[in-house]
Amino acid sequence: MKTNKFWPWLIFILGAAYFIIPLLATFIFSLRMRRDALSFDAYVSVFSDPKFFATFGYSLVVGVFTIIVGVLVVVPAVYFVRLRMPWLKPIMEFTTLLPLMIPALVLVYGYIRLYGSSSLIPFTGSVLGTDILLTCAYVMLALPYMYRAVDNGMRTIDIGTLTEAAQIAGANQVQIIGQIILPNILVAILSGAFLTFAIVIGEFTIASLLARPAFGPYLVGIGTNRAYEPAALAIISFVITWGAMGMINVLGRFAPRTSARNT
Amino acid sequence: MAAFLEVNNLVKSFGSNTVVKGVNFAFDKGEFISLLGPSGCGKTTILRMIAGFENPTSGSIKVDGQDITGLKPNQRQLGMVFQAYALFPNLNVGDNIGFGLKIAGMPADERRARVDEMLKLIGLPGFEKRYPYEMSGGQQQRVALARAIAPRPRMLLLDEPLSALDAKIRVSLREEIRAIQLDLGITTVFVTHDQEEALSISDRIVVMNAGNIDQLGAPHEIYNKPATRFVATFVGHLNTIEATVLDAAAKTVSIDGQTATVPALPTTANNGSAVSLTLRPEVLAVGAREGSDITLTGTIADVTFLGSVIRLRVQLGQNVVSLDTFNDQRTAPPARGEPVTISLASKDLLVL
Amino acid sequence: MTDTASQPTQRRRIPWDALAIAPFVIFAVMFLVLPTISLIGGAFTDRAGNFTFENIGGLFTPQILNAYWISIRVSGASAILGALIGLAITLAIIRGKLPAPLRSAVMTFSGVASNFAGVPLAFAFIASLGRIGLVTIILRDVFGLDLYRAGFSLFSFWGLTLTYLYFQIPLMMLTIAPAIDGLKKEWNEAAQMLGASQWQFWRYVGLPILWPSVLGTLSLLFANAFGAIATAWALTGSNLNIVTVLLYNQIRGDALQNPGLGAALALGMIVITSLANIIYLFVAQRAERWMK
Known part of the structure; x- marks a missing residue:
């Protein structure tokens, strides 16, 4: 009974071609800036643009704040809902799915209408306020992923038993979260963090509508003005995304493993 | 009378690791045969070769005079019960039991009658609309048994069907399986690592050790006159x-x-x-x-x-x-x- | 007795719990619930602040209906194709017994590709399949196939769909892989023992079991594509009249000359993605009656 592997291989090769050819073509395209030979001129051009570093740096900082705020919002909520208010869990799952269902564009439109300079909470009235609003919008954008990462992490370590054990040992609530729960779900949080980073770093829509000098709008600007630099930037972005995902993979090896993981 | 199930010089190697080393046995129609041994002794591999899920490296398997060695599993007309029930979760009990009949093209009304008959046989009449998740492990395994025998297979293969169950149910289901087997007169090959199970249920037992048959005989022969030290220690206390x-x-x-x-x-x-x-x-x-x-x-x-x-x-x-x-x-x-x-x-x- | 004894501790715990979930609740209200309500309100309010159906009525112009229709078609096509192709590739890798290292490599790549959306993705496709893209040129010069003369354009419906598939297929693969892993080997073996061919196994057992997961992912893929704008914007600018681009222009410069109409446009998008979900929930409920 020899299994015929012709079809699986054919499907795999066709799929691989669809995914690899654009990358390869983009890479070669990015090397053709000089007329007579392949060169890294497009990359040199990208890296010699101060706006590249300025916008990338800005998005990096916003990304870091997004991760911090996201963790502060998600971790305590998931912990207490799992532990004390399991009846809230379905509502929480539904809420964290909403950002996948309501387009980011729609939400940011709502923010602009709701938090304009003449409103009760005028986020967009100042530069700092707009930065905060951008961060909050990104937290919302990444919420489904952050929530799932943290929730998976907590399911794996069975926080109920851990918490009871810590309480018997005399730990208080702050000690339990800070010294027991957080270290154990650190890998899960970091996975969520890198995913958040991958989503936020090149985000275009919200940053452009809030008129912040982020990496995404910068990319679009380059795209309309240049020919070869966009290809180089696409490759650079791909490498950055690969880096973030690679980190998640590497981290996965350090994740705590319990029987709960198998269920 | 020629043997009903005949296994000749059966060898199975995975790479350099030979797990079945030239096994021979022959059994008559209607016998209940246990393949008994510790894990890794090759008993499950033999069963899977009879079922057709593994290809023998060499040797042949005959059922009712027909060489089935090269046949695909779905051409062998055998029934099998798995350790973890393996009921189709998307089908209700009636459709699970009727699955083989449907594949064989039996008309719907005949199929329904056969399913009813099977449900009575396993003592679960009226369960046809239930889904597997709504039943206990013992009930699921009885349905799995009914599903396996519904198409009237030539032989029944049981792959440690009791080891996922609670001790009490294990004993009662074992007696039930034996009663049904005797009732139908179906030749049955039962794989187990539990010597008590094998002794209580079998007509004959094949004691396997490291890919070889150490002893083949009726339960009392195996217990009273163990042929090797391995058989003596594995079967019963010594x-x-x-x-x-x-x-x-x-x-x-x-x-x-x-x-x-x-x-x-x-x-x-x-x-x-x-x-x-x-x-x-x-x-x-x-x-x-x-x-x-x-x-x-x-x-x-x-x-x-x-x-x-x-x-x-x-x-x-x-x-x-x-x-x-x-x-x-x-x-x-x-x-x-x-x-x-x-x-x-x-x-x-x-x-x- | 135990009730009265446990009540004081219960009472002391409540502020803790409330405090811990407060940030989450405030966040959800401020950045999810209120903006949505504000848009719904805006959709039914005229410039003077009175209740009106005029904004909703204003959606029924050829330009706006056309935008919705193109968006639905692109999202639908990329979701359905993405789901089918993603399912086929995942099945080929997991059930087709391809080498195990391949699987982990493909899944890692899927994680990257599903997040490789937005502007860079558009750049990559322009560099490959644009008018002077490398693939376009090689096909023309080496194989004599002029894509653009044959009617293909990256900046058209099919061009956008093809581009969206780059993140839709991997997303499908990532979400469906656990479901395929959940298909027990014994189900296939049991079906074989009962005389079923591989096709019959998939027809009666394998695909019905995967169906709810496929449907769920389908609605996710649809919403994912329906709300996407960055890729389309960087790819086509304002060329392709999809609803997100229309709304984007409205937010930036009141392109529709009516903020109420913009809110109605946004509300329409929410209604459509919700509808996709309701259809999913309805179908899934029927498909999932065998689940716990």
């Missing part, structure tokens, strides 16, 4: 007593200073050499018993109360032996540290 050979020709040995004549001695035994004698717990008795010719004294090392039976572990010099006594409700069970006299018949001693 005590070992160290003895010294007195006269190899006369088959006499000295146990704890007493002379006994044993049924056989190893050919390597010389006068004065040490020899290990083995015996089943039930041939030992506390006090004197009719037919016993050897009496040994020792101290009770441990008492395990098992309900109807009390298992004692007795220290005899450097040997420790186990024996069972019936629980007598009128007297207190023996206590640890008490001296005890036990007796045995020298003809019951096994030399392996």
Whole structure:
């Protein structure tokens, strides 16, 4: 009974071609800036643009704040809902799915209408306020992923038993979260963090509508003005995304493993 | 009459690892056969080769005179029950049992009648609309059995079907399986690592060890006359007593200073050499018993109360032996540290 | 007795719990619930602040209906194709017994590709399949196939769909892989023992079991594509009249000259993605009756 592997291989090769050819073509395209030979001129051009570093740096900082705020919002909520208010869990799952269902564009439109300079909470009235609003919008954008990462992490370590054990040992609530729960779900949080980073770093829509000098709008600007630099930037972005995902993979090896993981 | 199931020189290698090393057996129609052995002995691989999920490296399998070695599993007309039930979760009980009939193209009304008949057979009438998740493990496994036998297969293969169940259900379902098997007269191959299961249910048992058959025989033969030390230790409990050979020709040995004549001695035994004698717990008795010719004294090392039976572990010099006594409700069970006299018949001693 | 004894501790715990989930609740209200309500309100309010159906009525112009229709078609096509192709590739890798290292490599790549959306993705496709893209040129010069003369354009419906598939297929693969892993080997073996061919196994057992997961992912893929704008914007600018681009222009410069109409446009998008979900929930409920 020899299994015929012709079809699986054919499907795999066709799929691989669809995914690899654009990358390869983009890479070669990015090397053709000089007329007579392949060169890294497009990359040199990208890296010699101060706006590249300025916008990338800005998005990096916003990304870091997004991760911090996201963790502060998600971790305590998931912990207490799992532990004390399991009846809230379905509502929480539904809420964290909403950002996948309501387009980011729609939400940011709502923010602009709701938090304009003449409103009760005028986020967009100042530069700092707009930065905060951008961060909050990104937290919302990444919420489904952050929530799932943290929730998976907590399911794996069975926080109920851990918490009871810590309480018997005399730990208080702050000690339990800070010294027991957080270290154990650190890998899960970091996975969520890198995913958040991958989503936020090149985000275009919200940053452009809030008129912040982020990496995404910068990319679009380059795209309309240049020919070869966009290809180089696409490759650079791909490498950055690969880096973030690679980190998640590497981290996965350090994740705590319990029987709960198998269920 | 030719054998119904015939396995000839069956070999299976995975890479350089040979897990089945040239197995032969032949069974008659309607027999209940157990493949018994520890994990890794090759019993499951043999079953999967009969089913068609593994290709033998060499050798052949015949069912009812037909060589099925090269057939695909779905052409073999065999039924199989898996360890983890393997009911189709998206189909209700009726559709699960009727699956093979539907594939065979049986009309819907005939199919319904057969499903009803099967549900009665397994004692779950009226369950056809239930889904697998709504049933206990024992019920699911009965449905799996019904599903396997509904298309009237030529043979039934059971791959450790009881090991995922609770102890109580395990015993009752085992009896039920045997009753149904006898009722239908279907040739059945049962794979298990549980010797008690194999002894209680089988017509014949194949004891497997490291890819080979160590012994093939009826349950009482396997238990009473184990062919190898492996069979003796794997099937049932075995005590070992160290003895010294007195006269190899006369088959006499000295146990704890007493002379006994044993049924056989190893050919390597010389006068004065040490020899290990083995015996089943039930041939030992506390006090004197009719037919016993050897009496040994020792101290009770441990008492395990098992309900109807009390298992004692007795220290005899450097040997420790186990024996069972019936629980007598009128007297207190023996206590640890008490001296005890036990007796045995020298003809019951096994030399392996 | 136990009730009265445990009540004081219960009472002391409540502020803790409330405090811990407060940030989450405030966040959800401020950045999810209120903006949505504000848009719904805006959709039914005229410039003077009175209740009106005029904004909703204003959606029924050829331009706006066309935008919705193109968006639905692109999202639908990329979701359905993405789901089918993603399912086929995942099945090929997991059930087709391709080498195990391949699987982990493909899944890692899927994680990257599903997040490689937005502007860079558009750049990559322009560099490959644009008018002077490398693949376009090689096909023309080496194989004599002029894509653009044959009617293909990256900046059209099919061009956008093809581009969206780059993140839709991997997303499908990532979400469906656990479901495929959940298919027990014994189900296939049991079906074989009962005489079923591989096709019959998939027809009666394998695909019905996967169906709810496929449907769920399908609605996710649809919403994912429906709300996407960055890729389309960087790819086509304002060329392709999809609803997100229309709304984007409205937010930036009141392109529709009516903020109420913009809110109605946004509300329409929410209604459509919700509808996709309701259809999913309805179908899934029927498909999932065998689940716990």
